[in-house]
Amino acid sequence: MNNVIWQRLFGFRHAFDDPVTVVLTLAVVALLLLAPLLIFITTRAGKSTADKRKELWDRYRSWIWLVLLILIPILAGAFWTIAAVATLSFLCYREYARISGLFRERTISLIVVIGILFITLAALDNWYRLFVALFPLTVALIAIGGLIADQPKGYIQRVGLGVLGFALFGSGLGHLGYISNDWNYRPILLLIIGAVELNDIFAYICGHLFGRRKFVPNTSPNKTVGGALGALVLTTPLVAVIAHFIWTDTALDSPIRLIGLGIIISVLGQFGDLMLSAIKRDLGLKDTAKLIPGHGGILDRFDSLILVAPAVFHYVNYFVGFAVGQPQQIFTGG
Amino acid sequence: MEPWRLQPARDTGLTPAERFRSVRRESGLLESFAHHACFSLLRTYFAIAHRLTITGREKLPAHGPFVLVANHCSHLDALVLGAALTPRHRERVFPIAAGDVFFQSPVTSTFSAIMLNALPMWRKNCGPHALADLRRKLQEERAIFIIFPEGGRSRNGSMMPFKHGLGMLVAETNVPVVPCGLVGTFQALPPHRKLPRPLAIRLQIGDALEFALTANDREGWSQIAATVESCVRDLVAQSRTA
Numbered sequence: 323m324n325n326v327i328w329q330r331l332f333g334f335r336h337a338f339d340d341p342v343t344v345v346l347t348l349a350v351v352a353l354l355l356l357a358p359l360l361i362f363i364t365t366r367a368g369k370s371t372a373d374k375r376k377e378l379w380d381r382y383r384s385w386i387w388l389v390l391l392i393l394i395p396i397l398a399g400a401f402w403t404i405a406a407v408a409t410l411s412f413l414c415y416r417e418y419a420r421i422s423g424l425f426r427e428r429t430i431s432l433i434v435v436i437g438i439l440f441i442t443l444a445a446l447d448n449w450y451r452l453f454v455a456l457f458p459l460t461v462a463l464i465a466i467g468g469l470i471a472d473q474p475k476g477y478i479q480r481v482g483l484g485v486l487g488f489a490l491f492g493s494g495l496g497h498l499g500y501i502s503n504d505w506n507y508r509p510i511l512l513l514i515i516g517a518v519e520l521n522d523i524f525a526y527i528c529g530h531l532f533g534r535r536k537f538v539p540n541t542s543p544n545k546t547v548g549g550a551l552g553a554l555v556l557t558t559p560l561v562a563v564i565a566h567f568i569w570t571d572t573a574l575d576s577p578i579r580l581i582g583l584g585i586i587i588s589v590l591g592q593f594g595d596l597m598l599s600a601i602k603r604d605l606g607l608k609d610t611a612k613l614i615p616g617h618g619g620i621l622d623r624f625d626s627l628i629l630v631a632p633a634v635f636h637y638v639n640y641f642v643g644f645a646v647g648q649p650q651q652i653f654t655g656g
Numbered sequence: 657m658e659p660w661r662l663q664p665a666r667d668t669g670l671t672p673a674e675r676f677r678s679v680r681r682e683s684g685l686l687e688s689f690a691h692h693a694c695f696s697l698l699r700t701y702f703a704i705a706h707r708l709t710i711t712g713r714e715k716l717p718a719h720g721p722f723v724l725v726a727n728h729c730s731h732l733d734a735l736v737l738g739a740a741l742t743p744r745h746r747e748r749v750f751p752i753a754a755g756d757v758f759f760q761s762p763v764t765s766t767f768s769a770i771m772l773n774a775l776p777m778w779r780k781n782c783g784p785h786a787l788a789d790l791r792r793k794l795q796e797e798r799a800i801f802i803i804f805p806e807g808g809r810s811r812n813g814s815m816m817p818f819k820h821g822l823g824m825l826v827a828e829t830n831v832p833v834v835p836c837g838l839v840g841t842f843q844a845l846p847p848h849r850k851l852p853r854p855l856a857i858r859l860q861i862g863d864a865l866e867f868a869l870t871a872n873d874r875e876g877w878s879q880i881a882a883t884v885e886s887c888v889r890d891l892v893a894q895s896r897t898a
Contacts, residue, residue: 431685479660
């Protein structure tokens with residue numbers, strides 16, 4: 323392994339090489355510092371109850387931990403980033419398996435877990451062919467694993483749930499890890515995660531301000547057309563401007579393509595949110611777990627990221643590509 | 657053959673700490689791996705250190721639900737019974753343990769839940785509600801319970817009378833009760849010792865009993881307690897003379 327790869331995997335000294343990383347990190351820190359003030363003002367001015375206030379503060383405290391858990395691995399190096407993405411995949415799959423009842427199917431669950439492990443290894447190794455091959459191969463393994471119980475009743479449901487779980491949390495979220503193979507992965511990941519989370523907040527605020535017409539009342543009664551459009555209008559230019567500084571003078575650096583990226587993040591972020599709402603409603607649950615105070619489960623927090631990750635990856639990959647000209651198969655290639 | 661149902665884990669919505677102490681707990685992949693590893697290790701340990709001999713193993717039902725019942729005079733008892741079951745059984749084995757001993761602190765409750773898959777029984781305020789939850793779990797999840805109906809470890813090694821709780825779990829059901837006699841665990845690890853001595857342990861498994869026709873009331877429960885108690889006494893006596 324040469325020094326360039328080593329520096330990408332573990333070189334925390336390069337954390338702030340790209341000015342966009344510096345700006346985004348400072349923005350996040352500034353938001354975290356400002357938030358208590360905002361909470362204080364809104365709870366003082368408004369007629370919020372003690373419960374509501376406690377929930378806001380719970381959320382804020384959880385956000386500090388979440389930001390640290392996201393920011394530190396990304397800044398520390400690609401190895402830690404990929405490890406963090408793998409942890410996120412496992413935790414999301416675990417919650418999904420528990421709420422859907424799929425966890426009782428030990429063979430299928432084990433295959434999904436092994437699939438996530440291999441996706442992580444492929445990302446770590448920068449082995450794109452394996453990364454791509456793992457989706458159909460794992461699906462085939464799940465279909466085979468479902469046969470072992472020799473219980474055809476419910477076979478489609480069990481295998482279908484397994485495939486959906488792997489597609490969303492193994493393959494889908496795994497794209498975030500694969501992006502870390504790019505030398506300049508830090509601002510890209512910060513942009514994706516930051517924009518998705520801001521998009522949620524924009525939708526929430528705009529919904530409160532101009533939300534009148536319900537969007538999909540059966541799936542998620544609190545979502546409004548106003549909120550969705552407001553988030554789209556706010557997130558898209560923000561993403562376009564930051565992306566312009568990340569991909570300066572590349573094929574992606576044209577206004578229409580940059581706006582396209584913003585629309586993808588905003589729209590798919592909101593659909594990811596709705597997807598989890600639909601899953602929860604189907605199961606009759608409010609939250610997927612009781613793990614993060616004020617938020618619910620891991621899935622409740624990261625639902626918006628799930629559909630965005632693969633879409634952004636392939637959009638950027640179409641125009642620019644990731645890790646262009648960098649060595650492939652850094653561990654298995656000899 | 658049961659049709660597939662979308663059924664969330666029964667413990668959904670509990671915090672991790674609540675979950676470990678809950679009767680509704682259902683093990684996931686990692687936990688189930690931990691129980692398997694733990695009981696496999698214990699089996700090896702008992703075979704080597706205590707020359708564990710098991711007689712009547714063929715009398716165990718092939719799958720749950722059933723209840724293993726034995727005399728209780730040592731912390732080793734539940735471990736011996738858990739280790740005596742086949743790997744096929746281990747997925748669904750729940751030793752019913754004293755809440756005030758095994759689930760008092762977060763450390764012990766995490767250990768009891770993850771390694772042993774134990775369920776808490778709160779001796780001070782164990783109302784019919786807690787037993788109703790266990791009764792439902794036994795049948796719905798086809799579980800295997802390890803129960804010591806004496807209600808605690810005997811301090812002198814001789815058996816104490818059985819309590820009613822067992823009857824409240826199995827009366828008017830087809831759930832088999834498998835009586836077992838344990839000999840040697842008191843000498844190996846009596847209640848006042850901290851570490852076990854490597855002395856021989858013998859386990860005698862008896863014929864399964866069913867109480868489908870015994871009424872689920874106070875009278876039925878005492879009848880069940882008396883029947884199972886005399887079976888266990890016989891098995892212990894057989895084991896002693898063997």
